[in-house]
Every structure is written in C-alpha cells, then in structure tokens.
Amino acid sequence: MVDDLYPAATPELGERRKELAPDIEDAFDRFSREVFKAGALDEKTKQLIAVAVAHVTQCPYCIRGHTKLADRKGASSEEVMEAIWVAAEMRAGGAYAHSALALHALNDIKPHTDNGNG
Template identity: 65%
Template sequence: MNKDLYPKITQELADQRTDLAPEIMTVWNNFSKTVLKEGALPEKTKQLIAVAVAHVTQCPYCIRSHTKQAMRKGASKEEIMEAIWVAAEMRAGAAYAHASIAIDEMEK
C-alpha cells in the first residue's frame, strides 16, 4: 500500500477522527456493528459481501479489514476470491450495460 497516499491507521489517527466528530463516530460505530451482526444473513456472508463491495469501491482499508473479518467468520480463501470475482463481474457488467447509453447517444 502506498504509505504516502494511504497512511497506516494508527491509534493516534483513529483517536483524532473520534475527537473531531465524537457523536458521529459513536453513531457510525453503532451503525456498522448493527449492519454487520448476524441477522437474516449470517455474519460470514455479510463479510463476503463487504469484501466484494470493498473491491468495487476500491477502498484498501476496507479490503484489508473485511478480508480479515471474513476469515475470522469462517470464510475460506476460495470463498473470498470468488466474492472478489463476483465484484469484478458486476463492475465489468455495468460498463457493458452502460454501452447502450453511448450507442443511444451515437444514434441521435
């Protein structure tokens, strides 16, 4: 990871984020915990979804965090890689699907 572009998250940086917006951080942490806890979907599935979405949004912090969490929840390396491939297909599929917009514009 590019250390200039993506600094390592230290306790000091985490504390600064909290100090700058303590109420929002409390709400964010509660929201995150609530969304990712066991519900209609198992926690492992939610973490696999998070890994896939992290690859689509291209968040290196999220990729690391949710990959680690997915493994802690029992996801295999193969399941994680398959989730990443689903994300890649969706990202590529969106580009393909949107070609119809360009074709529509070219035909005007």
C-alpha cells in the same frame, strides 16, 4: 509502494476522528455493529459482501479489514476470491450495460452508421 500511498490506520488516527466528531463517530460505530451482526444473513456472508464491495469502491482499508474479518468468521480463501470475482464481473457488467447510453447517443447523432469509420 501501495503502503506509501495510504497512511497506516492507527489508533491515533481513530482517536483524532472521534475527537473531531464524537457523536458522528459513535453513531457510525453503532450503525456498523448493527449492520454486520447476524440477521437474515450470517456474519460470514456479510463480510464476504463487504470484501466484494470494498473491491468495487477500491478502499484499501476496507479490503484489508473486511478480508481479515471474513477469515475470522470462517470464510475460506476460495470464498473470498470468488466474492472478489463477483465484484469484478458486476463492475464490468455495469460498464457493459451502460454502453446503451453511448449507443443511444450515437444513434441520435448518426442513426445509420455502423461500419466503425465514423
């Protein structure tokens, strides 16, 4: 069912993107190659980061592609899953941390009510 939701990433779609904006496509390709080459971080680590971020951005194409690339760069299944759990915790942690906004708003409206009955 998920496969029906998103069209397959085909060479034809890639060519169409390039046809519609060739300079931008080329710039993005160069940027991507530069970002993912080994530097202060090795390529495997960069792909594990990409897997985690792909889960936060919820991009099925990125999840599939970067998981395969992480595997090719030597990441174990356990490392991939741990990266996904880190992403899950960070996303949940963001919601938890942002509760401060709601608590401040409630304090501005009802400064001394904390019994949950409104």
